[in-house]
Amino acid sequence: xxxxxxxxxxxxxxxxxxxxxxxxxxxxxxxxxxxxxxxxxxxxxxxxxxxxxxxxxxxxxxxxxxxxxxxxxxxxxxxxxxxxxxxxxxxxxxxxxxxxxxxxxxxxxxxxxxxxxxxxxxxxxxxxxxxxxxxxxxxxxxxxxxxxxxxxxxx
Numbered sequence: 676x677x678x679x680x681x682x683x684x685x686x687x688x689x690x691x692x693x694x695x696x697x698x699x700x701x702x703x704x705x706x707x708x709x710x711x712x713x714x715x716x717x718x719x720x721x722x723x724x725x726x727x728x729x730x731x732x733x734x735x736x737x738x739x740x741x742x743x744x745x746x747x748x749x750x751x752x753x754x755x756x757x758x759x760x761x762x763x764x765x766x767x768x769x770x771x772x773x774x775x776x777x778x779x780x781x782x783x784x785x786x787x788x789x790x791x792x793x794x795x796x797x798x799x800x801x802x803x804x805x806x807x808x809x810x811x812x813x814x815x816x817x818x819x820x821x822x823x824x825x826x827x828x829x830x
Contacts, residue, residue, distance in 0.1 A: 731745045742756065
């Protein structure tokens with residue numbers, strides 16, 4: 676059993692004194708032990724920090740392969756996640772469909788329109804209020820300059 680008694684302040688409430696006495700009696704009778712531990716710090720919330728211009732921040736948690744949109748878990752397929760992560764890791768670079776097929780899918784044997792389908796699905800899941808992937812007509816796709824994406828590798 677674990678008991679958590681905050682020891683802040685100068686005095687303990689009477690209930691805490693009674694509990695401590697009961698534990699002391701158990702220890703003295705050889706029926707228990709006491710171990711003191713420092714409280715663990717609370718983990719930082721995963722919700723995004725407010726963005727000054729009212730935009731929404733996307734967090735990519737690479738260790739768990741999860742995406743948080745405005746603090747809400749967003750279900751993405753494996754390839755949607757990989758495509759978003761690849762673009763987030765290469766901001767301001769334009770990639771052709773063939774380059775994306777090679778980098779994300781690992782091959783180019785499928786049609787280039789596969790990339791278009793996955794980009795469209797990502798846009799729908801992210802919502803129209805969030806500019807995420809920009810189409811560079813005649814070339815391919817890139818991460819939007821307005822995209823607020825944070826990649827967190829160890830969360």
